[in-house]
Amino acid sequence: MGSKVRYEAVDGTARITLSSPGDGNAINPELASDLLAAVRKAKADDVRVVVLSAEGKAFCVGGDIRSFSSADDVEVFLDDLAETLHHAVSELQRMDAIVVSAVAGVAAGAGVPLAAAADLVLAAQSAKFTLAYTGIGFSPDGGTSLLTASLGLHRALHMALLNPRLSAEQAREAGLVAEVHPDEELPAAVERVVSTLLAGSRTAQVATKRLLREQATPLAEGALRKETLSIRSCAASPDGREGVAAFLDKRAPQFPSGRSRSAE
Numbered sequence: 178m179g180s181k182v183r184y185e186a187v188d189g190t191a192r193i194t195l196s197s198p199g200d201g202n203a204i205n206p207e208l209a210s211d212l213l214a215a216v217r218k219a220k221a222d223d224v225r226v227v228v229l230s231a232e233g234k235a236f237c238v239g240g241d242i243r244s245f246s247s248a249d250d251v252e253v254f255l256d257d258l259a260e261t262l263h264h265a266v267s268e269l270q271r272m273d274a275i276v277v278s279a280v281a282g283v284a285a286g287a288g289v290p291l292a293a294a295a296d297l298v299l300a301a302q303s304a305k306f307t308l309a310y311t312g313i314g315f316s317p318d319g320g321t322s323l324l325t326a327s328l329g330l331h332r333a334l335h336m337a338l339l340n341p342r343l344s345a346e347q348a349r350e351a352g353l354v355a356e357v358h359p360d361e362e363l364p365a366a367v368e369r370v371v372s373t374l375l376a377g378s379r380t381a382q383v384a385t386k387r388l389l390r391e392q393a394t395p396l397a398e399g400a401l402r403k404e405t406l407s408i409r410s411c412a413a414s415p416d417g418r419e420g421v422a423a424f425l426d427k428r429a430p431q432f433p434s435g436r437s438r439s440a441e
Contacts, residue, residue, distance in 0.1 A: 179211035184218055190226045190371055191219035191274070198233025204287050204319075205241035209261040216268045225382075226374050227269070228367060229295055230279040239286020239309065245412060246421050255409040259318045262287060263401040266320045269294040270390055270397060273383045275374050279367045280304045280345075281360060287319030289336075293327060293353060294320055296386055299367055300345040301360040306353065307342040313420030314432055315411045318404040326393040327352045 181202075183194040193215045195202040202208065219227050231237060240258070248254035269276050278295035283305045292298055292306075310317040317337055325333045332351050335341065348354040358366040374382065394400070411417045415433040423430035 179207065179214065181208035182211035182215045184215040186219065186222045186224055189224055189375055190228060191215075191222060191224040192228045192230070193219065194229075195231035195237060198231075198235075200241065201235035201238035201283070202231050202233065202288070203238050203241035204258070204262060204291075205244045206258055206261065208241075209258055209265065213261055213265040213268070216265045216272070219274060220268060220272050224274050225379055226371050227272070227274045227276045227295075228279060228371065229269070229276060229292070230367075231281070233282070235282040235288075236280045236284040236304070237286075237288030237291055238283060239288050242313065242421055242424050246425060251417075252409040252413045255412045256405055259405040259408055260402075262291075262319055263405060266291065266294045267398055267401060270320075270394070273379075273386070275382055275386060277367060277370055277374075279363055280306075280354070281363060283307075285309050286317075287321075289353075290317075290320035290324060293324060296390075297356075297370060298354045299356045299358065299363060299370065300348065300354045301363045302345050302357055303360050304345040304348070304354075304357075305342050306336075306345075306348045307340055308336050309340045310408075311338060312340050312430075313424050314414065314416035314418075314430065315420065316404070316407040318401075318408045320397075320401060320404070322400045322404055323394050323397055324353070 181197045183196045185192045197208055245251055276295040277297045278292045279299050280292045281301040281304055284292050285307050286309050289306050289308055308317055328351055345357045349357050419432055420430050
């Protein structure tokens, strides 16, 4: 699949592992492309279960912000990056295989909707979830708008606007996570879920996934494209450029739009 994502398929189960721990599995063009290739490989292999996990201390810290700042045209860069990621998210949601994500460490930015693209989200007790897009002057992508189906509108708005850092248990209470386990027990819990799924009726599981997902997010692909158009516009705005610069400088952003309103 490439150096950023590992893929293995054995006995009806595909294991897709984000494998760039040095940068927190940050989403850049290489990782997004490798992820999409792995998801498409799982679909071609006609596996029954997909397990999505990550190496290192973070599940996924979100977009590789340093790569945003170095892009010649940030709008084109973000459009290409978001669309590749969104293709992977859409494939995970629409494929017949039941997708299980195992979240250990931080899931931030696009790492949150990526984990939530799974049908069943399992988390270690130490896991943390935060969106953080507006903190750098961006609107969310990765399928964040689809979280309204899991969280409800106002929980989703709270996460997206105020960027709280949810514990695994808080995420479970909010409806984002299905199960929380002690860190050392998460791998065994994932294997129990996989075994249960493999022992069940594939016909019934596929039909159930299709019915529930179609009811919850019938316009998912359109929503993903809207996210792409929004984030590329925000990234190119003065606020977006200031947000990225502040992040890289490790300082609080001074958003131009905030200052202009204060001055009125």
